[in-house]
Amino acid sequence: MPNSTVLKACEQTEIDLSGAADWVPFDAPALVGDSLRFVSGDSRGDRFRARYYRDAEQHLHARFWLGPEAEGPPGHAHGGAVAAIMDEALGLAAWAAGYPIVVGNLNVSFRNMLPLRKVVTVESRVVSVEGRKIMVHGRIFRGEKTFAEAQCLCITIPGK
Numbered sequence: 001m002p003n004s005t006v007l008k009a010c011e012q013t014e015i016d017l018s019g020a021a022d023w024v025p026f027d028a029p030a031l032v033g034d035s036l037r038f039v040s041g042d043s044r045g046d047r048f049r050a051r052y053y054r055d056a057e058q059h060l061h062a063r064f065w066l067g068p069e070a071e072g073p074p075g076h077a078h079g080g081a082v083a084a085i086m087d088e089a090l091g092l093a094a095w096a097a098g099y100p101i102v103v104g105n106l107n108v109s110f111r112n113m114l115p116l117r118k119v120v121t122v123e124s125r126v127v128s129v130e131g132r133k134i135m136v137h138g139r140i141f142r143g144e145k146t147f148a149e150a151q152c153l154c155i156t157i158p159g160k
């Protein structure tokens, strides 16, 4: 078969990224513009698929699916892919909480290898606000298993 007719591995596949019953879809581009394309911009892609939500307490959550183009160790996510998710989701959590920020420091702990082609959940919490420094913690998990934890120091952008 010529290359041009080979379908991407997952482009015909619908992935169920629906949220928990009490989550409300969160429109990230409406808040921060279209510049989040790197991680969550391709809803039918072979690398990341994502959907953001907020719970009743306004905490940001996401469902993520990582496809074959996010591979690091065989069958599992590249660490940079996991870090990119944390960067976007935790930065976005600060924006969603009302703080216009960029990420100043991101510390990611890789706890277990994250399997490709599985839907995982990202949870986040804004844990402290000190002047321009907004600390956001996050976790990527599926069921009982935690794949990564992160602490994200966000710095508000003057004039925004």
Ligand SMILES: CCCCC/C=C\C/C=C\C/C=C\C/C=C\CCCC(=O)SCCNC(=O)CCNC(=O)[C@H](O)C(C)(C)COP(=O)(O)OP(=O)(O)OC[C@H]1O[C@@H](n2cnc3c(N)ncnc32)[C@H](O)[C@@H]1OP(=O)(O)O
Binding pocket: 032, 033, 035, 036, 087, 088, 089, 090, 091, 092, 095, 101, 102, 103, 104, 105, 131, 132, 133, 153, 155, 156, 157
């Ligand atoms: C830079 C302009 C960007 C404009 C962007 C405009 C709009 C953005 C719109 C939408 C954004 C969209 C989505 C957001 C959601 C997710 C996006 C993903 C997040 C990212 O992907 S975003 C890209 C990666 N990100 C960067 O590209 C940052 C590069 N960097 C800088 O732009 C500066 O570095 C900055 C602004 C961080 C600080 O610079 P600055 O001159 O304004 O402030 P300063 O250095 O004085 O720090 C003030 C206080 O924060 C402490 N502090 C600073 N950095 C620290 C660190 N690393 N560790 C520990 N403490 C730190 C200091 O110690 C001080 O603390 P204290 O007040 O206690 O002394």
